[in-house]
């Protein structure tokens with residue numbers, strides 16, 4: 001975590017995120033690791049969650065002027081200006097736990113309740129729910145009774161900041177859900193993509209620019225023809241770890257697709273790289289109008305009738 005070379009500062013200065021990360025690590029690492037070591041959660045996973053929490057804290061400081069409770073007096077915290085967050089696939093619940101402890105209001109849910117939730121203080125446990133998010137266009141067709149568990153259709157309160165961290169099937173849906181939840185003032189979001197799925201929920205590999213030049217070729221074909229030997233294959237793998245290389249990887253294609261969908265529904269989007277020990281370290285931030293992020297503005301739905309003209313064609317155009 002100490003090498004910050006090569007990270008880009010386009011959204012928030014990395015030094016600010018790093019300093020907040022170090023404070024969070026000092027404050028929460030021992031408590032979390034003592035409880036979780038030798039269980040399913042790796043220490044690295046906890047560090048990733050702390051980095052994402054640090055990124056959000058600095059982003060929200062910029063967007064809403066809100067600072068964490070522990071860093072500021074009640075007069076300077078401005079936490080009342082923070083509209084609330086929802087973590088839509090909160091997994092182990094660490095990001096939700098840290099943000100709540102830092103004074104931000106919000107909640108998280110996941111389709112699968114985790115044992116780790118029971119380690120958190122009672123007020124945090126109350127903010128973690130077992131629910132399945134089913135996008136409203138699906139519910140409109142199948143009905144909620146078919147699902148067999150508690151569902152959310154992403155009817156989040158106005159202004160809610162949507163966190164979609166390694167949310168698998170929900171990754172490409174996130175900008176659509178956030179826009180549909182509040183068409184007059186689309187909800188801001190952070191997506192940290194991980195595994196690639198189509199809008200139908202099936203695992204799906206979006207075409208890379210390489211694929212577009214040679215649509216019939218599979219990933220293996222590319223690796224073989226481009227390399228022919230192990231050294232070249234290793235070089236290709238190394239290249240995938242660079243910013244330029246990622247653009248041409250399967251992961252890069254998922255980031256590009258998610259960004260594209262967000263832009264199509266009218267979001268101002270910024271992409272950045274998180275300082276985590278994972279090659280899947282892209283962050284996509286969408287707000288209604290980036291130039292006015294201090295006091296988020298909505299999209300102009302008179303010129304962009306979201307549901308009817310924009311979301312529907314995208315949903316229809318994406319392969320199942």
Ligand SMILES: C[S@@+](CC[C@H](N)C(=O)[O-])C[C@H]1O[C@@H](n2cnc3c(N)ncnc32)[C@H](O)[C@@H]1O
Pocket residue numbers: 088089090091092109110111112131132133134165166167168169170194
């Ligand atoms: C790779 S895990 C990541 C969890 C967590 N965000 C993290 O980074 O540790 C993906 C999570 O997405 C959840 N998930 C997938 N589809 C979901 C849905 N439709 N509604 C709620 N949770 C969902 C899964 O249950 C799983 O916990």
